[in-house]
Each structure stands twice: as C-alpha cells, then as structure tokens.
Amino acid sequence: EAAVTQSPRSKVAVTGGKVTLSCHQTNNHDYMYWYRQDTGHGLRLIHYSYVADSTEKGDIPDGYKASRPSQENFSLILELASLSQTAVYFCASTRLGGLAEQFFGPGTRLTVL
Amino acid sequence: QQQVRQSPQSLTVWEGETAILNCSYEDSTFNYFPWYQQFPGEGPALLISIRSVSDKKEDGRFTIFFNKREKKLSLHITDSQPGDSATYFCAASDTNTNKVVFGTGTRLQVLP
Numbered sequence: 001e002a003a004v005t006q007s008p009r010s011k012v013a014v015t016g017g018k019v020t021l022s023c024h025q026t027n028n029h030d031y032m033y034w035y036r037q038d039t040g041h042g043l044r045l046i047h048y049s050y051v052a053d054s055t056e057k058g059d060i061p062d063g064y065k066a067s068r069p070s071q072e073n074f075s076l077i078l079e080l081a082s083l084s085q086t087a088v089y090f091c092a093s094t095r096l097g098g099l100a101e102q103f104f105g106p107g108t109r110l111t112v113l
Numbered sequence: 114q115q116q117v118r119q120s121p122q123s124l125t126v127w128e129g130e131t132a133i134l135n136c137s138y139e140d141s142t143f144n145y146f147p148w149y150q151q152f153p154g155e156g157p158a159l160l161i162s163i164r165s166v167s168d169k170k171e172d173g174r175f176t177i178f179f180n181k182r183e184k185k186l187s188l189h190i191t192d193s194q195p196g197d198s199a200t201y202f203c204a205a206s207d208t209n210t211n212k213v214v215f216g217t218g219t220r221l222q223v224l225p
Contacts, residue, residue: 004156040203042119042217043157050211058212070173090156097211099145104156 002026006091012111019078021108025089031094032074032104034058034066036087043090049074050097078100081112116140117205127224132190132192133218136203139184143205148177148188148214151200160201161188193223 004025006054014021025032033048047066055066063085065077078085088109092102118137126132136146144165151162163170163177163186170177174193179186190197203216 009121035215040217043215045212045214048211092156097206099206099208101159101162102149102152102157103215104158106154107155 004091004093004103006105006108008108010109014113015081017085019081019083021063021076021089023074023105024072025093027093027103029093029095031097033092034076035090037090038087083112086112116214117203117216119203119219121219123220125222126193128193128195128214130193132193132221134201136216138184138205142207145206146186147204149202157202195223197223198223
C-alpha cells in the first residue's frame with residue numbers, strides 16, 4: 001500500500017485562483033517536502049517541514065505557502081495561481097532529513113490557464 | 114546557481130551496453146549522494162546511494178564511482194535493459210542540512 005499519497009492527481013486551475021495540493025504519509029516520518037518538477041530543472045524544493053505546525057522555506061518558496069497540521073499531512077497552497085506555476089508537484093517524506101531515503105508520492109500535475 | 118550538475122541530458126544505449134551517467138557538485142560540504150530513478154508518471158525512487166567516505170558503491174548492475182577531489186561521481190549501469198529506460202537524478206546533501214539538492218536529470222533510453 002502506497003505510503004505517500006497526493007491529491008488531486010491532476011488539476012486545472014484558473015489564473016488568480018486558489019489551489020491546494022494535499023499530501024498524506026503513513027511512514028511515520030517527521031520530515032516532509034514539496035518539490036516542483038519542470039523540464040530542464042529537475043526537482044526544486046519549495047517548502048519542507050520537520051515537525052507538525054512548523055514549515056520552512058525551500059529554494060523557490062515565492063508564490064507558495066505550506067501547512068503541516070499533523071505529522072501525516074502536508075499541504076501546498078497557491079493563493080493566487082499563475083501560469084508559471086504550471087508543473088508537476090511531488091511530495092516526499094523521510095526519516096532523517098537530508099541523509100535518508102526520500103519516499104515520493106505519485107505527483108500532482110497542475111495546469112494553470 | 115545549479116549546485117548539482119548532470120550530463121548528458123539524454124542518453125541512448127543498446128540493450129547489453131553500459132550506460133554512464135555523470136554528476137558533479139560544487140559544495141564541498143556535501144557528503145551523501147543518492148541517485149533516484151523515475152519512470153514516466155511516477156515519483157522518483159531511490160536507486161543507490163554513496164557517502165563521501167567511499168569511492169565506490171555497487172548494487173547488482175548499478176555502480177557509483179565517486180571522486181571527492183574532483184567533486185565528481187558517475188553511475189554505471191552495466192548490461193542495460195529496456196526496463197532501465199527512465200530518468201535518473203543525482204542528488205547531494207550534508208549532515209548540516211535537512212535538504213537534498215537534485216540535479217536536472219539524465220533521460221536514459223535503452224533500445225532492444
């Protein structure tokens with residue numbers, strides 16, 4: 001059974017609208033991450049969290065907010081979606097931060113029109 | 114500024130050949146280097162990893178060669194199979210960070 005799940009799996013949003021991407025993990029991991037994947041850029045870190053009710057900025061946080069209401073759940077929020085945020089978004093969890101295997105979800109394909 | 118670089122962007126080999134994927138990094142504090150494999154429509158999954166205290170790590174047909182002095186590493190896939198066709202990401206992290214930096218990936222195609 002999948003240990004990291006994401007919802008929705010795909011979404012079409014309108015420019016200026018609000019988008020929430022959800023991630024749920026059953027790994028009992030403390031660390032969770034949100035990445036975006038674009039052709040030619042690989043995976044870039046948006047936000048991450050190492051404990052519930054706390055989030056940290058990654059390398060490209062502008063235009064995104066994150067929320068970690070519990071150990072299992074981590075959301076990525078686009079308050080005002082823009083065309084440039086069209087991408088595939090991946091959530092991941094890990095036990096020990098940067099030195100441990102990251103377990104990725106299946107991804108959410110977001111298209112902003 | 115790209116801290117982890119990969120080459121080539123794409124690579125095509127015939128079944129049975131050895132595929133060589135290259136990676137280089139800039140930050141000398143990096144000491145953990147995982148390689149992730151990603152199939153279309155899926156999330157990346159850890160394939161093999163190496164720590165900077167080692168210069169080689171082998172797992173079946175997959176081998177990482179690591180050169181700390183030159184800040185370079187490579188992934189060798191021997192006896193390549195069509196099922197190895199995927200995108201491979203080199204990544205790096207260190208003990209002082211909770212973050213992993215990913216390269217831009219190499220898209221490998223293995224022809225039967």
